[in-house]
Amino acid sequence: MNASADPGEKAFRSHAPGHWPEVPPEQWNDWKWQLRNRVTTLEGLESRIRLSREERAGVILSGNKLAFAVTPHFFNLIDPNDPDCPIRRQVIPRMEEASVAPWEMADPCGEDSHMPVPGLVHRYPDRVLFLVTDRCASYCRYCTRARVVSGVGEQELHTDFEEAFRYLESHTEVRDVLLSGGDALLLSDGKLEQILRRLRSIPHIEFLRIGSRVPIFLPQRITPEFCRMLQQFHPLWMSVHVNHPRELTTEVKEALWRLADHGIPLGNQSVLLAGVNDSVDTMKTLVHKLLMSRVRPYYLYQCDLIRGSAHLRASVAKGIEIIEGLRGHTTGYSIPQFVIDAPGGGGKVPLNPGYVLYHDQEKVVIRNYEGKIFEYPEPPAAAPIAAPAPRLCPEAASGEA
Ligand code: SF4
Numbered sequence: 001m002n003a004s005a006d007p008g009e010k011a012f013r014s015h016a017p018g019h020w021p022e023v024p025p026e027q028w029n030d031w032k033w034q035l036r037n038r039v040t041t042l043e044g045l046e047s048r049i050r051l052s053r054e055e056r057a058g059v060i061l062s063g064n065k066l067a068f069a070v071t072p073h074f075f076n077l078i079d080p081n082d083p084d085c086p087i088r089r090q091v092i093p094r095m096e097e098a099s100v101a102p103w104e105m106a107d108p109c110g111e112d113s114h115m116p117v118p119g120l121v122h123r124y125p126d127r128v129l130f131l132v133t134d135r136c137a138s139y140c141r142y143c144t145r146a147r148v149v150s151g152v153g154e155q156e157l158h159t160d161f162e163e164a165f166r167y168l169e170s171h172t173e174v175r176d177v178l179l180s181g182g183d184a185l186l187l188s189d190g191k192l193e194q195i196l197r198r199l200r201s202i203p204h205i206e207f208l209r210i211g212s213r214v215p216i217f218l219p220q221r222i223t224p225e226f227c228r229m230l231q232q233f234h235p236l237w238m239s240v241h242v243n244h245p246r247e248l249t250t251e252v253k254e255a256l257w258r259l260a261d262h263g264i265p266l267g268n269q270s271v272l273l274a275g276v277n278d279s280v281d282t283m284k285t286l287v288h289k290l291l292m293s294r295v296r297p298y299y300l301y302q303c304d305l306i307r308g309s310a311h312l313r314a315s316v317a318k319g320i321e322i323i324e325g326l327r328g329h330t331t332g333y334s335i336p337q338f339v340i341d342a343p344g345g346g347g348k349v350p351l352n353p354g355y356v357l358y359h360d361q362e363k364v365v366i367r368n369y370e371g372k373i374f375e376y377p378e379p380p381a382a383a384p385i386a387a388p389a390p391r392l393c394p395e396a397a398s399g400e401a
Contacts, residue, residue, distance in 0.1 A: 009245040010285055012253050012292075019048045027071075030222040033351065035186075045092070051333040058093030065308070067150035068093050070138045074217045077246050078211050080246035086244045086276040090313065091138055097308035103343075106147040106154060108304040110345020117167045118161025123345060128168070131159055132195060136183045137217035140258040142271060142312045144304040144341075149182055152316045160395035161195070169202055185221055192196030196233040208233055211269070213241040215255045222255035225260040240295060243277050253293045255344040260294040267298030270336065272322070277343045278314040278324030287326065287334035297336040300350075304390070305343050316340070316351065324353040328369025 015072065017023055022036075027033045031061040039045055042059045045068075051059070061066045070091045079085040107113075114123040117265075134148050134157040143149050168174055177199055184192060199205055214221050215238075230236055238259060241316040242248060260266060268290050270277060277283055287297045302321065303313040319338045326335045339348040358365035364376050 008349055010044050010289070011284075012250045012289070012356055013331050014246060014250040015076035016073065016251070019073075020076075022053050022131075023072075029220050031218050031223075033062055034071045034073055034218055034220055036344050038138070039075050039163050040067070040069045040189040044109050048075070049078060049088075051092070054095040055088075055092050057095035058097055060094040062094065064148040064152055065097060066093075066139050066141070067152050068139065068142060069136075069150070071217050073219065073251065074138050074247075074251075077249070086273075087246060090140055090243060090273065091144075092143055094311060096311035097141065097299045099310065100307045101310055104307045104309065105343065106307060108144060108343055109341050111145075112155075115343060117160055117163045119157060119161075120164040120167060122171075122174070124347065126173055127178065129176050129178050130164060131157055131181050132161075132179050132184045132192075133157075133159075133182035133186055136188050137186060137214050137221075138212070139142065140307045142273065142303055142306060144306055145182075146306060147242060157381075165198055165202075167201070168205065172204045175204060176208040176209065177205055177210060180211040183212050183214050184210050185212045185218075189226055192343045193229050193232075194331075196230075196236070200233050206235070209239065210236070210237045211241070215240050215259065216242055216247050216252055217253035219249070219251040224258065227258050227264075230259075231262040234263055237267070239267045239298060241269050241271075242290065242295075244271050244274060245289050246280065246288040248286075248293055257294055266293075266295040268295045269299045269301060269338070270297070271301045271303050272314045272319050272338075273303060273312050274314040276312075278318050278322075280322050282339055284320050284326060286328060287330070287336070289332050291331065297334055299348075300336040300338045302338070302340040304341055320351060320353050323351075324369075324394065327353070 003138060011341060017028055020028065023033075037049070042056070045051060045059060059068055074087070074091065076085045079397050098156060111123070111129070114121050116122055121130045121131070123129070131145075134151055135150060147153045147155045167170055167175070177204060187195075196208065199208060211353075240256070256266060270283075270286065277286060283300075287322070290297050302316055302319055307379065323338050335342070338351045341347070343348050355366055355368075356364060359365055364378065365373060366376065367373050368400045
């Protein structure tokens with residue numbers, strides 16, 4: 001099944017109050033009300049939309065895998081008349097989650113084996129991932145950290161904050177800290193400020209990042225006060241997570257603009273998902289709306305080999321086809337890097353369409369987005385290329401971890 005682009009998805013729209021017509025705007029716009037009123041039960045779900053047999057079984061089974069919870073804001077994006085709605089595929093559990101293939105893993109990125117301190121992942125030389133909470137505003141059925149996120153899976157997250165800060169103070173090679181979880185933006189302003197202040201007091205930490213889906217699931221959280229708190233800690237960047245154009249509502253766009261207005265550079269990390277965003281048209285609409293929201297599309301991830309995610313995984317070929325359909329056809333700023341997080345902890349590996357057709361010490365033969373072939377001569381004194389003999393290069397990979 002390929003996601004198709006609905007022309008109506010190009011516009012930024014508000015879906016409020018949707019299923020909650022009785023709720024006054026001041027409550028609706030209160031992020032704590034949104035969290036208290038999440039849809040978390042089968043009854044809550046069935047009172048609003050008709051479930052398929054697969055979804056009903058999925059909700060019942062989700063209790064000991066990854067909790068089911070959706071904020072009212074995000075719930076309103078579900079099309080109740082479309083059983084294949086790309087929003088419901090992301091957040092409503094399905095029976096297929098119970099089918100686990102031999103190559104699927106609880107910890108597909110090998111984070112647990114790179115954890116010198118509980119809650120701190122140190123896999124790359126100069127940067128760390130700091131898991132500051134196991135809770136999210138809503139839960140994505142393909143979550144790569146389903147083993148700890150939401151508190152009902154097979155492991156528990158017990159981050160040792162003091163030990164993590166001591167580790168960071170003594171590891172002067174760490175210059176970049178990414179706060180994630182769960183979702184760091186679910187912490188109170190005070191708690192998050194405390195963590196950021198402590199990190200900023202470590203002289204060798206240059207760069208702070210937060211990975212968050214809260215601006216999308218819970219845009220009400222991005223208050224002016226919250227943005228003012230964050231802007232004390234620059235350079236502070238944020239990676240958000242949007243998969244489908246419908247997620248970019250009026251409220252989400254305003255929240256993203258607020259963050260950008262407070263000097264926070266924004267990137268987006270999408271996961272390639274079958275039936276959600278596995279088409280060039282859908283991705284093109286998404287990346288255009290991201291630019292309009294002042295967010296640079298950063299990564300398109302091949303879905304990790306998380307247990308019970310086969311029904312959501314699109315092929316690698318589909319990801320390459322999407323990049324091919326964007327590169328040259330639209331603004332370069334809008335093109336994410338397609339990557340696979342190498343199973344077991346090998347880090348991100350960039351994948352690109354095969355633009356390099358031939359490469360030796362004298363020349364490179366390339367093709368452009370229209371399929372036209374060009375030759376570019378290497379400088380006469382160029383160092384020998386890595387391969388000793390002429391070769392066909394299936395791909396020109398460039399990117400970053
Ligand atoms: S928001 Fe991120 S951490 Fe939370 S469930 Fe979704 S993918 Fe997992």
